[in-house]
Amino acid sequence: MTIRIKETKSDRLFVLSCYLYLLVALVIVIYPLIYIISASVSDPKYVGSGEMWLYPMGITFDGYSRVLQNEEIWGGYSNTILYTVVGTLVNLAVTLPAAYALSRQDLAGRGLVMGLILFTMFFSGGLVPTYLLVKDLHMIDTMWALILPSAATVWNIIVSRTFFQSTIPRELQEASEIDGCSDFKLFISIVLPLSAPIITVMALFYGITHWNSYFSALIYLNDADKFPLQMVLRKILVLQELSAESMGIGVSGDSAAAMDKKAEIASLMKYSVIIVSTLPVVIIYPFLQRFFVQGVMIGSVKG
Structure with missing residues (x-):
């Protein structure tokens, strides 16, 4: 017989907070990696001007x-x-x-x-x-x-x-x-x-x-x-x-x-x-x- 413990509203709120925290931490960690990878294949003028902030722009492998x-x-x-x-x-x-x-x-x-x-x-x-x-x-x-x-x-x-x-x-x-x-x-x-x-x-x-x-x-x-x-x-x-x-x-x-x-x-x-x-x-x-x-x-x- 399996006993299931019913989650209270505060338990669900705590779990949701944990997921939100992990999501924010993931973004903080992974964004610099994506930025560096994108910048390495982007035209320097887009990187220097700030237009390139996530995805590559003016793709070049000259670097x-x-x-x-x-x-x-x-x-x-x-x-x-x-x-x-x-x-x-x-x-x-x-x-x-x-x-x-x-x-x-x-x-x-x-x-x-x-x-x-x-x-x-x-x-x-x-x-x-x-x-x-x-x-x-x-x-x-x-x-x-x-x-x-x-x-x-x-x-x-x-x-x-x-x-x-x-x-x-x-x-x-x-x-x-x-x-x-x-x-x-x-x-x-x-x-x-x-x-x-x-x-x-x-x-x-x-x-x-x-x-x-x-x-x-x-x-x-x-x-x-x-x-x-x-x-x-x-x-x-x-x-x-x-x-x-x-x-x-x-x-x-x-x-x-x-x-x-x-x-x-x-x-x-x-x-x-x-x-x-x-x-x-x-x-x-x-x-x-x-x-x-x-x-x-x-x-x-x-x-």
């Missing part, structure tokens, strides 16, 4: 054509892929062993170590001391300046430690020790294969951070050939802003037309590069979503 032909953008793309892959591997190699060690109850002084790690979460040396340290280590204008200073994040260590504490049974560790398994072999052969969700979550967190990062490159890199894609995008944005400012100070004649053309090209390429730079993350995320949700829930709620 994508210029992006595909621009060697600087492809150089930034390859640099970003390299920094993301190497940086994520370094992050995982530091975060996971540290988190697992801190999850072991038999680790002597783990409370003190955890306290020191948490201290760095709230207090840091600042930008200038960090830059001087990187300079003294001779990492300026190298890939390692973007990777090693951020080799681990305290919050990710805490989440991973909680995952290991709540997922890896103590009895499994004891049985492995009885069989003569070393701590290193236990971690590599048993713990890591059972930790696919948290590995995926950490790889996604660190990977997206490296993919979107530009500030470290702005501080530590001098060679334009080593710039990541986000720095190339920043250069395009700066070019567009400078062109717009130059137009506003009263430049006339052929120079004004040339600057206006450069501004239009920069505007068109800006949206195209945004689409091209975010496409890999958008494609990869659906395949990792299952592990992402599972890893975050276990790593942050339990324990």
Whole structure:
């Protein structure tokens, strides 16, 4: 026998309010995405004048054509892929062993170590001391300046430690020790294969951070050939802003037309590069979503 609970007027009003709230949230989130996609294939004059606000107008793929032909953008793309892959591997190699060690109850002084790690979460040396340290280590204008200073994040260590504490049974560790398994072999052969969700979550967190990062490159890199894609995008944005400012100070004649053309090209390429730079993350995320949700829930709620 099925018992049905009759909804009251206040219940229906609450459900309706939830749907309205979700609808508003959906519009707020999805409108910028639609706008960027439409702007990337629209004539810059319609985008700049504000006539294009949702659907494409004056459809043109000249922006994508210029992006595909621009060697600087492809150089930034390859640099970003390299920094993301190497940086994520370094992050995982530091975060996971540290988190697992801190999850072991038999680790002597783990409370003190955890306290020191948490201290760095709230207090840091600042930008200038960090830059001087990187300079003294001779990492300026190298890939390692973007990777090693951020080799681990305290919050990710805490989440991973909680995952290991709540997922890896103590009895499994004891049985492995009885069989003569070393701590290193236990971690590599048993713990890591059972930790696919948290590995995926950490790889996604660190990977997206490296993919979107530009500030470290702005501080530590001098060679334009080593710039990541986000720095190339920043250069395009700066070019567009400078062109717009130059137009506003009263430049006339052929120079004004040339600057206006450069501004239009920069505007068109800006949206195209945004689409091209975010496409890999958008494609990869659906395949990792299952592990992402599972890893975050276990790593942050339990324990």
